[in-house]
């Protein structure tokens with residue numbers, strides 16, 4: 001696995017992955033339409049790490065561009081996407097074109113090249129079915145109870161009776177996974193000799209690494225000394241009240257486990273943000 005294409009390579013996951021693959025001496029091409037705020041800075045950061053990186057300014061909706069970028073690649077990591085739930089509800093056509101047609105284009109390009117594809121989905125594919133799982137209310141958090149105590153497994157039903165939009169949301173309780181742990185798993189998957197074609201892995205920090213918004217605010221106060229005041233509002237359309245993945249399949253197949261705890265991850269993110277304040281002004 002030497003020649004690699006990362007769609008959405010200037011995004012959060014894609015640029016972190018590209019950074020690791022560059023350090024592992026792989027030939028990396030990223031394809032991104034730079035629609036995401038900060039994506040140009042991410043691309044410039046990658047260029048500063050390795051001036052040889054191939055950066056393709058293109059859109060996954062354009063098959064010819066995807067096919068050209070995928071030519072000769074051993075593996076494609078597909079991380080490009082329209083990630084906002086709210087946008088998917090306001091403009092479902094654009095969401096469909098980027099996420100469904102874009103993914104089809106990537107798969108079709110991979111088929112022509114016989115490349116391995118690792119694709120990022122989202123817990124939002126389980127939609128509001130997740131809200132039917134019984135939960136236990138603890139003082140600062142909710143947890144799943146009953147059969148789903150350890151989280152949502154890969155066989156959880158996605159044939160929702162409500163909408164299942166795509167993207168990343170602000171959840172009341174969820175598992176958190178530091179980017180380096182996700183990338184460690186991606187590389188294990190791509191290099192695996194095991195027959196995992198077509199397999200789905202629910203990935204996250206798992207039950208051990210869950211965090212509620214209240215707990216997050218408490219940790220931020222501990223790190224920064226700043227008390228965060230908040231008000232409670234109604235659920236937004238498509239919010240999942242609690243979500244965390246049962247990661248036991250990924251753990252047993254790849255011998256993988258998250259190494260960075262939520263506390264360490266939040267501290268690292270806080271320090272990075274403090275050191276890079278200019279990016280947010």
Ligand SMILES: NC(=O)c1ccc[n+]([C@@H]2O[C@H](COP(=O)([O-])OP(=O)(O)OC[C@H]3O[C@@H](n4cnc5c(N)ncnc54)[C@H](O)[C@@H]3O)[C@@H](O)[C@H]2O)c1
Nearest residue numbers: 008010011012013032033034035036039059060080081120
């Ligand atoms: N970050 C998370 O916590 C998380 C959690 C669950 C799932 N995911 C999924 O992982 C994937 C990557 O997430 P991320 O956090 O890196 O998102 P991101 O928004 O940081 O990165 C996505 C990248 O795709 C690019 N992009 C968007 N539309 C495009 C298009 N039409 N053509 C080409 N490039 C396009 C954007 O410019 C951006 O650089 C997404 O599919 C997301 O739903 C992420």
